[in-house]
Amino acid sequence: MSAPERIPPRGVTDDPGATADLLARGELTVRGRIREASNAALFCTVAHDGREATCVYKPVAGERPLWDFPDGTLAGREVAAHEVSEATGWGLVPPTVLREGPYGEGMCQLWIEAAPDAELLALVDGEEPEPGWKAIGLAEVGEGRTALLVHADDERLRRLAVLDAVINNADRKGGHLLPTADGHLYGIDHGVTFNVENKLRTLLWGWAGEPLTPEAVEVLDRLRDGLGADLGARLAGLITPAEIDATRARVEALLTSGTHPEPSGEWPAIPWPPV
Template identity: 85%
Template sequence: MSAPERIPPRSVSADDPAVAVLLAEGELTVRGRIREASNAALYCTVTHEGLEAACVYKPVAGERPLWDFPDGTLAGREVAAYEVSRATGWGLVPPTVLRDGPYGEGMCQLWIETAPAGAELLALVDAEEPEPGWKAVGFAEVGEGRTALLVHADDERLRRLSVLDAVINNADRKGGHLLPTADGLLYGIDHGVTFNVEDKLRTLLWGWAGEPLTEEALDVLKGLRKALADGGTLTTALTPLITPAEVDAARARVEALLTSGVHPEPGGRWPAIPWPPV
């Protein structure tokens, strides 16, 4: 009997129903290391039953200890951020799973190809106020005693991401974590420092601080409230990934956003903007 014909690999996209099984069960092959990452992050390919995709694999063994997050929990937080993103319906975090790999258990996330440079989301400008289409973040030192105004685009995709960050309590939303694609989508990555029970929101997306939430955002938050109830679908998904106290804190943040009806403002206990900002 002749050997079966090899099925040519087919790449998958973030919205492909097969991507979850591919990431969770496929064979991981390490191709290189992403050196800019603060923790071990490996560029890989994953193949399964004729499907193939590029992905990022972050083994728990490669996580650096942090004083304010328990050791060995960052990978689970990355998956938890994806689960919340999925529950919003906004698709802001690439498909992400927790699985075993060449260096032990870790997070595995679909690789996102970014759009060519051109559609900028962040900028430093020599002005006191942002131009139309931009929102002010604050003034930044740019050397030789000079300051410039840090601004981000008044972009609905970023506004949705700012709401997601408020829910997951993202302590590290940098410019380099924003991945716009050629087809007009936007993804956020690197969610290892999220879901702390203390308010640690640090982000470059403060442009809407204090402004009313959109009706769309309020509807999404109402859906999260339901999904985070005891026995809710999102509570069930998060329970193996973060602690019960952290699930309770996420539930409280959703409730606080619905009660206030506005985008959160810096709390003052922690630096509001991550460093470095990119």
């Protein structure tokens, strides 16, 4: 018997539809638990019709209750984030599906191996970032000292900042950024998204108040159209009608302002812990 065909992440595979089919229909085998995750996150293999991949399975039954999100909705929000990401054409969220698994319904997402040497965040001395970096804010580093927390001035991060503003991501930490060896960038952990209230918390504030790129404006125009048509229909089974309306309103607000959003002051701007 021949070995199964291994499915790598986007950037290497040319058929994301086939990958989604594998994630949705394949046999899930739990290999271990990701203990750093706040909710139950299981490292698995998924195999179907001679193809195999590694993935993350987060059962709804393992979600911790949150005061500001309805119980049992985080998995659907993860899938919704992938749908919006795909509609942008940027492919920022790994292939993600909602399916039954060994512990009931949950989200299943292709596992991404991050490149170990990619540096997107740093702590530096001084009050201004060096060229090629954007300031986030001052951070305490012990013994009464502070350092400037910065992120790379990278178009991949800038696209992700736009996506986060659209989906109202309340938890964009450094550990949720996965650059790959082939130069692609993924964002993961999108369970706390799409709230109708402004919840944007992120490390990617470096472009706050700056004009959106022409590319971003084109993408937002496309999202606005899609939310009233096919994209809205796909989101309907994953988030509520009010949350879809709020997503459309955020897109409209971005297009009207023409700029990256700034912290509102009504909600902590940076997630804790930041990484």
